[in-house]
Amino acid sequence: MVGGNPVVATDPAATIARRSQPIVTPGLPLRVLVVTYNPTVDASSGTRLASHMGWFDPHQLVAAYAEDVAACSHGNLTYEIVAHKTIDGFPAHRDGHRYTLREFLDCWERRTGFHTPDEADYDQILASHDVITRINDGDIDELWIMAPPYSGFYESHMAGPGAFWCNSPGHVPGPHLRGVRASRRFVVMGFNYEREVGCMLENLGHRTESMLSEVYRGMRGGANLWERFTNYEQVAPGRAALGNVHFAPNSTHDYDWGNRRPVMSECDSWLTFPVLDAPMRRVTCGDWGGGDMREHHLWWFRHLPHARGETNGVSNNWWDYVRDPNLVNCR
Template identity: 40%
Template sequence: MVNSPRFDICGRANRGEIDEVWIYNGPYFGFYESTLVGPGAYWYNSPPVPGPHNCNRLIPLMGPSPERDLGCAIHNFGHRMEATMTRVYGSWEQNRTSHNWECFALVKALSPDYSYSGCGNIHYPPNAEHDYDYENTATVLSNCDDFAHYPDLGDPAETSRPVSCLDWGCTGLGYLAYWFAHLPSNWGCGPDGVANNWWKYFADPALALSPSSPCP
């Protein structure tokens, strides 16, 4: 498809006519939720599109399904952000806070050495006990709200507060809105040499190849 003259995806991207492609695809089309094509393409919740192709810039290809609801489509973009920030910071594990992405995505249920969560990840809200646990009314301590002050984060022991699904309306779509709304989006760059606005990397996946490039 990338090389199809009908769609001319690489040509349009190379000419600056498009920045990404969304393809609502039917059953058994074989599309990934999100993938990358172009030079330096990396894991994007799927392997990169293999060559040969003539794309000279990175282009996200999103593959939502018309058989699924809006929440599932946005879910795809959440995994895209997870993959992007993992590339920016070079790793991602639970039960560890070696960099700010791990701090943000920390989940207490997956991190026995921690007494609190960050903002969670796409499958696990801060108070989740298992995948897709978006309706859990149990509370857990979370410092997610502190990411509004990013990169000036306080001590989680002081900034964490109890959260439950009531904080996002106890729906999957509500949780995705909560999660995306808490992503750092401030001006400037932090001491780690990464932009304080993580949306820059989401919008331009090439920046994740050189995370300090948005910084003066």
């Protein structure tokens, strides 16, 4: 219902989700270990791959991304970089392959010949940086990997007990970890420093989609507020809200963030969640940056519910689930 009496997002008949206790302390920054694979190209000048290729500086990307997320989450998701390690080489693929500098540069110049399967060896990385022990000790909460293209990393990848889909299959530990097991779930973010901050936000967006899809899985009709939030005109005519990471309210295909077609959207209501009473209004790409990826994603994130309390057993602050996958009860 739009207009008239306030619409409160509640449905007594909805499935009630039992919330877990938070493992990441609410209100405190997530503690992050950053590992950057950035091999030296010229030892005499100290030039590394990112600079040699004219790509983005990994340290600047990390800082800009953290600043963007803090702002668009209304301070609900902030980061403390515990350490930023730079590795003078390429990460290992799951089959043991590791690029040499010459091999990678030759492949890049030809735009062909890259190693397949393009799958990173997560276990080797987790083991070599003692990630599981540091997660268990509370020293860090998640791992970010900065790497060149064709390194084989998922945009986001969940590990730990009960790991579920996080824009990639839940991680199953292998022999590299020598029996070491995580005591809680955590996420490994994979970032490509060839790409700009908007792509990093997209990675977080898909992580968010995975978390909220799991939170609301099994809820039907009006109880599934995540489904309502992600409505866009093409799939829900006359009921567009925010859309999803790839589809703005008026998009007709993936990445169509620059569409000028006006549609009606209830986007403003989500700024006052759980009261959804703002009138629908006409929106175009001018509302979210005119086609700029970074601006669209910031606009989308700013509308993510971030209120106190619960509705149908689900936190009214959806950033809780983005921060801490241990709060998500798999159905």
